[in-house]
Amino acid sequence: MHLLLTSFYLSILTFYLGVFIYALPIPITGLKRWGPRLINDAFFIAILSTTIDSIIGFADYLRHTLGGNWTYYIHAVRGLIMYRTTLITVLSILKDYILKVVPGVSRLLSIGINILTASLYALLLMYFLALLVYYNIGVLSSLGITLMAIPFRIARSAGAFLLSFTLVLYLALPLYPNFVSILSVPLSHSFLDVTVIYGNIVTDLGYRVLEGYVGLEVENKYIGPAKLAPNGHMLLIVNKKYLDKPSTLYFDASSHRFYTNLTNIILSNLCLNRSTLNMCRIDVAVKGLLYYRKGMTIHMTPQPQFLEILEIESNSISFKVKLQSNGSLYLSIVNQYKINLISINNTINIDDLAKYRAYGWIWYNVPGNTYVIPLTPGIYTIHLKFEVSSLEGLEPSTDHLYPINIYELQPETVGDIMDILTYTSYVEVISSLLYLSLLMSTSYGLSKLLGSTTRLRLIP
Amino acid sequence: MDIVQLIRDLIGKVVIISWMLFLLTWIIGWAIKGSPIPSSKIRRVGQGLIEDAIWGAFWVAIGTSIFWLISYISSAIGNVLPKPPVPELP
Numbered sequence: 001m002h003l004l005l006t007s008f009y010l011s012i013l014t015f016y017l018g019v020f021i022y023a024l025p026i027p028i029t030g031l032k033r034w035g036p037r038l039i040n041d042a043f044f045i046a047i048l049s050t051t052i053d054s055i056i057g058f059a060d061y062l063r064h065t066l067g068g069n070w071t072y073y074i075h076a077v078r079g080l081i082m083y084r085t086t087l088i089t090v091l092s093i094l095k096d097y098i099l100k101v102v103p104g105v106s107r108l109l110s111i112g113i114n115i116l117t118a119s120l121y122a123l124l125l126m127y128f129l130a131l132l133v134y135y136n137i138g139v140l141s142s143l144g145i146t147l148m149a150i151p152f153r154i155a156r157s158a159g160a161f162l163l164s165f166t167l168v169l170y171l172a173l174p175l176y177p178n179f180v181s182i183l184s185v186p187l188s189h190s191f192l193d194v195t196v197i198y199g200n201i202v203t204d205l206g207y208r209v210l211e212g213y214v215g216l217e218v219e220n221k222y223i224g225p226a227k228l229a230p231n232g233h234m235l236l237i238v239n240k241k242y243l244d245k246p247s248t249l250y251f252d253a254s255s256h257r258f259y260t261n262l263t264n265i266i267l268s269n270l271c272l273n274r275s276t277l278n279m280c281r282i283d284v285a286v287k288g289l290l291y292y293r294k295g296m297t298i299h300m301t302p303q304p305q306f307l308e309i310l311e312i313e314s315n316s317i318s319f320k321v322k323l324q325s326n327g328s329l330y331l332s333i334v335n336q337y338k339i340n341l342i343s344i345n346n347t348i349n350i351d352d353l354a355k356y357r358a359y360g361w362i363w364y365n366v367p368g369n370t371y372v373i374p375l376t377p378g379i380y381t382i383h384l385k386f387e388v389s390s391l392e393g394l395e396p397s398t399d400h401l402y403p404i405n406i407y408e409l410q411p412e413t414v415g416d417i418m419d420i421l422t423y424t425s426y427v428e429v430i431s432s433l434l435y436l437s438l439l440m441s442t443s444y445g446l447s448k449l450l451g452s453t454t455r456l457r458l459i460p
Numbered sequence: 461m462d463i464v465q466l467i468r469d470l471i472g473k474v475v476i477i478s479w480m481l482f483l484l485t486w487i488i489g490w491a492i493k494g495s496p497i498p499s500s501k502i503r504r505v506g507q508g509l510i511e512d513a514i515w516g517a518f519w520v521a522i523g524t525s526i527f528w529l530i531s532y533i534s535s536a537i538g539n540v541l542p543k544p545p546v547p548e549l550p
Contacts, residue, residue, distance in 0.1 A: 022516030050534035
């Protein structure tokens, strides 16, 4: 604060010195040119020193938008330093022990220790730079402005560099983890190699499916279950290469996988929206499904000719179907549901379902049962009353789900020992230097901008 | 001595000297311009001195207002600020 006050008054002094030179009765052009130059400088520095708080606030906002967080960053780096130090200590002790038994192996270990030590130094550099900038942003930036404010541009470029260095590091240093993750994630998982498959889901009988799960089967590999987004939008992020292979899309509900209109099909031929890269719109019709709500699936074989859902309440549902041949009504529910009543055409009432139980299942981690009720051809109005004992655990937990967010996609090669080695040591050594040099060149550019008034001239 | 106080002292001195210098330059300028020397080159020097002096007087008169404006605007934006300087006119 005191430094800022000093710089503000220094800028006023600069201004009056400029005026003084204007008023000098010495008609030398070289001298007179300093007049407007000093006045320009003074205005620029005065504006800078009064708005530095807003500038830092803007840097905060920008960093927040880009996803950086100082607290998280400092904690993460400190944790990594602790981890490295412990690892080096343990390995050194191990090396000393092994040296007495097998000398050759201990040499290998010492190579590993050297790499770890280098990465530890790189981390320490990042850590102390972070401490310096984070806790002294105010002092450093106002010192930079004060240096800039000294009349006749004596320390202008030094001050400009100090200011821009502080600002750039304050903004960009917490983004370092994101930078490292870009470097260390294998190439096949970059944004360019994934495709977002999206679209609406309807049943074959024309009703929108508002919740549920989908999964894609390609080359005996099942990608799923992916939860539908709210309003029943399918959103599936898959590797681009899967689009060019025969694949089958399933609706995954209550341990049953329902076929859809996409069976053994090459998806890239069907994308509706070809204008945008990496996006594939496909609308899906699910076969056989009558109705799905959290953990409760109703379907029928054979497919009924006609379905009308009459009423859906939180604890009841009634619908009307037309069946052409002998068939069955399948009711697949997780264990939290308790069916109180099934009435068919108001004539047949079933209050004890136990004798219709066909088989039990475990849907990822949710256990449940399927009940089959045989029906003869005809038109039926079916009314179902049930209650839910608890709303939790009706659907598979998140660990079993396929991630909707691209950042959660795991590299396929995780567990590969070489990857872990490169990630933990080489990438850190290289990326910290790379990142710091990037920031340095950025702050150099910024200091060039701040340090020269040729681009920021107010008075000709 | 406080550095801010020192700078303020300097500002005050520079302002007073600038006013005096403006008068001096203005007088010298007119003296050169009005001198009975039949050389347009010398007259132009006098003209230039008068112009510069008037520019200087303009800036010195308007200066405090400009700095007040800068700090007023940035305090309106919401900064914690050095307080606006008191006018330094003699």
